[in-house]
Amino acid sequence: MTATTPEEAHERRTTERALRESEQRFRVMANTVPLLEWIADADGRVIWYNDRWYEFTGATFDELRGWGWLSVHDPSDVDRVEETVRAAYAQGKPWQGLLRLRSRGGEHRWFLARAVPVTGEDGQIVEWFAALTDVTEQRDAARERERLLENERIAHAKTMEAVRSRDQVLSIVSHDLRNPLGTITMATSFLLEIVPDDEARATERRQLEMIKRAAGTMNRMIGDLLDVTRIESGRLSVERAPTEVEPVVDEAIALHRPLAEAAQIALARDVAQGLPRMCADRHRLSQILSNLIGNAIKFTPRGGTVTVSAAAEPGGILWRVSDTGQGIPADQLPHLFDRFWQARRTDRRGLGLGLVIVEGLVKAHGGGIHVASEPGRGTTISFSIPDVSAGCGDQRAEL
Numbered sequence: 126m127t128a129t130t131p132e133e134a135h136e137r138r139t140t141e142r143a144l145r146e147s148e149q150r151f152r153v154m155a156n157t158v159p160l161l162e163w164i165a166d167a168d169g170r171v172i173w174y175n176d177r178w179y180e181f182t183g184a185t186f187d188e189l190r191g192w193g194w195l196s197v198h199d200p201s202d203v204d205r206v207e208e209t210v211r212a213a214y215a216q217g218k219p220w221q222g223l224l225r226l227r228s229r230g231g232e233h234r235w236f237l238a239r240a241v242p243v244t245g246e247d248g249q250i251v252e253w254f255a256a257l258t259d260v261t262e263q264r265d266a267a268r269e270r271e272r273l274l275e276n277e278r279i280a281h282a283k284t285m286e287a288v289r290s291r292d293q294v295l296s297i298v299s300h301d302l303r304n305p306l307g308t309i310t311m312a313t314s315f316l317l318e319i320v321p322d323d324e325a326r327a328t329e330r331r332q333l334e335m336i337k338r339a340a341g342t343m344n345r346m347i348g349d350l351l352d353v354t355r356i357e358s359g360r361l362s363v364e365r366a367p368t369e370v371e372p373v374v375d376e377a378i379a380l381h382r383p384l385a386e387a388a389q390i391a392l393a394r395d396v397a398q399g400l401p402r403m404c405a406d407r408h409r410l411s412q413i414l415s416n417l418i419g420n421a422i423k424f425t426p427r428g429g430t431v432t433v434s435a436a437a438e439p440g441g442i443l444w445r446v447s448d449t450g451q452g453i454p455a456d457q458l459p460h461l462f463d464r465f466w467q468a469r470r471t472d473r474r475g476l477g478l479g480l481v482i483v484e485g486l487v488k489a490h491g492g493g494i495h496v497a498s499e500p501g502r503g504t505t506i507s508f509s510i511p512d513v514s515a516g517c518g519d520q521r522a523e524l
Contacts, residue, residue, distance in 0.1 A: 390429050
């Protein structure tokens with residue numbers, strides 16, 4: 126036997142100490158990370174588990190030795206996992222998969238398992254190292270997300286079906302109801318022409334005028350419903366062309382003056398001089414003003430004033446319709462442009478669609494709308510319509 130020199134003995138002790146320190150560092154690291162880890166021999170028999178394994182499973186090493194780790198798997202996974210693992214060992218290739226492990230409390234949790242071979246200097250596999258990450262929360266979150274997405278898909282499908290049904294109903298409304306309404310209007314107009322306007326026939330004429338007003342109101346409601354449908358479907362279009370401001374104002378005021386006078390409300394105008402032409406659909410702009418002026422008159426008490434104003438602003442015309450009415454409480458302002466919303470549920474003076482349509486028409490023109498109100502002092506609704514400075518011509522635009 127060859128004697129060991131002091132230098133060789135010192136080198137061996139140093140190497141052994143370094144190896145022990147390396148193993149100690151590995152164990153500290155392996156027992157610190159939030160993973161379940163094990164080491165198996167070249168044939169796949171587990172020879173070491175980190176502390177996390179024992180903490181999670183509550184099992185002992187003797188229970189988990191070799192292939193005993195399969196005992197803490199979900200029974201329905203065992204055959205699949207064992208087949209996958211043995212095939213990887215036979216091929217000497219890394220493997221990865223999802224599996225369920227039973228905790229010491231009996232709960233099965235999902236883990237993503239990854240195992241890699243460790244080779245020696247000769248390239249042969251000497252052991253296997255595996256780490257398992259608890260992905261239960263991530264998996265549950267993914268499944269919940271899938272469930273919510275499926276619910277959203279179903280809800281969307283139902284919504285689209287409801288939209289199709291609504292469009293069918295509105296198609297009936299627009300054709301089958303408007304036709305008889307037109308007949309009623311024509312018939313009452315004809316009767317008003319032939320019924321003498323004298324005291325003896327006054328009652329008949331009042332009834333005919335009432336019928337004609339009711340038919341006109343219903344026709345406007347139908348038009349509002351159809352406009353809202355076009356807005357929601359993105360099919361609301363405006364035919365924009367260079368348009369003078371003053372004629373539009375004068376026409377809107379003239380149209381509403383009888384209504385204002387009947388309500389004993391002053392109707393005023395405040396239009397700046399020398400305004401540029403707008404890039405607007407005159408018919409749709411008149412519709413905007415008609416809705417706003419009509420609303421202002423509706424909510425202004427006797428003796429009040431409704432003012433229509435127009436002034437220049439950079440790139441457009443700033444319109445305002447102001448009233449000296451009761452004003453709108455701050456908590457109701459966010460709902461003004463909601464469909465079918467009315468401040469008072471008992472209000473039967475409209476469908477609650479006027480401001481929805483106004484907002485849609487303003488946006489279709491490329492403008493914006495703003496509401497300012499103070500309870501007891503009145504309300505001002507402002508909106509902007511682009512002028513012709515950027516070029517207009519005959520333009521068709523859709524919302």
